[in-house]
Amino acid sequence: MEAVSVVRCQGYHPATVEKGVLEAIRFLGGWDKFVRRGDKVLVKPNLLTGAPPEKGVTTHPSLVRAVVLQIKEAGGIPMIGDSPMLSSSLIRAAEKAGIKEVADHCGARLVEFDESIEVDNPYEGTFRRFEIAKQVFDFDVIVNLPKLKTHSQMLLTLAVKNLFGCVVGRKKVQWHFKAGTDRLYFARMLVELYRTIEPQLTIVDGIVAMEGNGPQSGSLRKLGLILAGRECVALDMVITHLLGLESLLLPTTFVAREMGFAPIDIGKIKILGEELNKVAVDDFQFPSYSTMAWNIPHWLQRRLKRYLTPLPSVELSKCTLCRRCLEACPTGAVSESNSKVVINYDKCITCFCCQEACPDGSIQLRGRWLMRLMS
Structure with missing residues (x-):
């Protein structure tokens, strides 16, 4: 044991x-x-x-x-x-x-x-x-x-x-x-x-x-x-x-x-x-939407994966343009345009490396429409 x-x-x-x-x-x-x-x-x-x-x-x-x-x-x-x-x-x-x-x-x-x-x-x-x-x-x-x-x-x-x-x-x-x-x-x-x-x-x-x-x-x-x-x-x-x-x-x-x-x-x-x-710990706060898909049968998760995975979103008021998120992104989905960080969601694989690398807390998770309906 x-x-x-x-x-x-x-x-x-x-x-x-x-x-x-x-x-x-x-x-x-x-x-x-x-x-x-x-x-x-x-x-x-x-x-x-x-x-x-x-x-x-x-x-x-x-x-x-x-x-x-x-x-x-x-x-x-x-x-x-x-x-x-x-x-x-x-x-x-x-x-x-x-x-x-x-x-x-x-x-x-x-x-x-x-x-x-x-x-x-x-x-x-x-x-x-x-x-x-x-x-x-x-x-x-x-x-x-x-x-x-x-x-x-x-x-x-x-x-x-x-x-x-x-x-x-x-x-x-x-x-x-x-x-x-x-x-x-x-x-x-x-x-x-x-x-x-x-x-x-x-x-x-x-x-x-x-x-x-x-x-x-x-x-x-x-x-x-x-x-x-x-x-x-x-x-x-x-x-x-x-x-x-x-x-x-x-x-x-x-x-x-x-x-x-x-x-x-x-x-x-x-x-x-x-x-x-x-x-035991009461009311521990987990990441937004992080457990939502796991409450759905596994066969249905596969069909709905795209709609049950949150997206990273930049809060521009917190961003200091340190560019660590650009360096962290494995697909080049994160870039800088007009002195702002932007995310190309067609390239994003939702690995959240950008959010993990951000020292300022400016990258948050945003639920997609189905997740917002379920929350």
């Missing part, structure tokens, strides 16, 4: 987070179960972009600090690595997010994911091989540190989704182009990528989550939780349950269930620490 630990942590004071992480890992058997003396350990936070910690976009540096220090205490050699979206430098992003300061203080090297290698999928699946950052395979242990946030395409970005950061830079955009409007195809890729990488441990930053228009421009919501486990799908199922959402509404969990390796239900997961009903 898969086990997930759930502990309370009411803030980001370093001592409070250290205690919370230690307790979460103690429920799983302690650090000795994951790290041996001399192990090289990759600490993989969510470092989507260079945003300050108070924005809630990235894994908080206090959590990264606690994990790095405890790995060192267990005898491991921690290093921090990720590939921020687009062409952002890891060093610059980490500096803005407060993670470089942690790395310098704790003596943990920052590892830029800048070279890809082809890796065979060890399981039978849709994808025979993946291009993954070469540096990922230089480590004995991978510790995955997602930030609990909403995500307009995937509903939430949690344990499984965070490993997409092991794909180098703009190769992420290529995957969005391949998937097009089919988010189940994209979810299947994420699940098979996770199984190819297989982190030994995942610790989720749920102390302050992001709801609404995530993963970069949503609203912050204090949950006061740290969650940990070996198995990413089980962790994601526990989190969706805590947020009051049917687990199969998360596309990656839906795909993992189809593939036959997700727990049948939450009752098949051993919960350690807090009782779920005592830390």
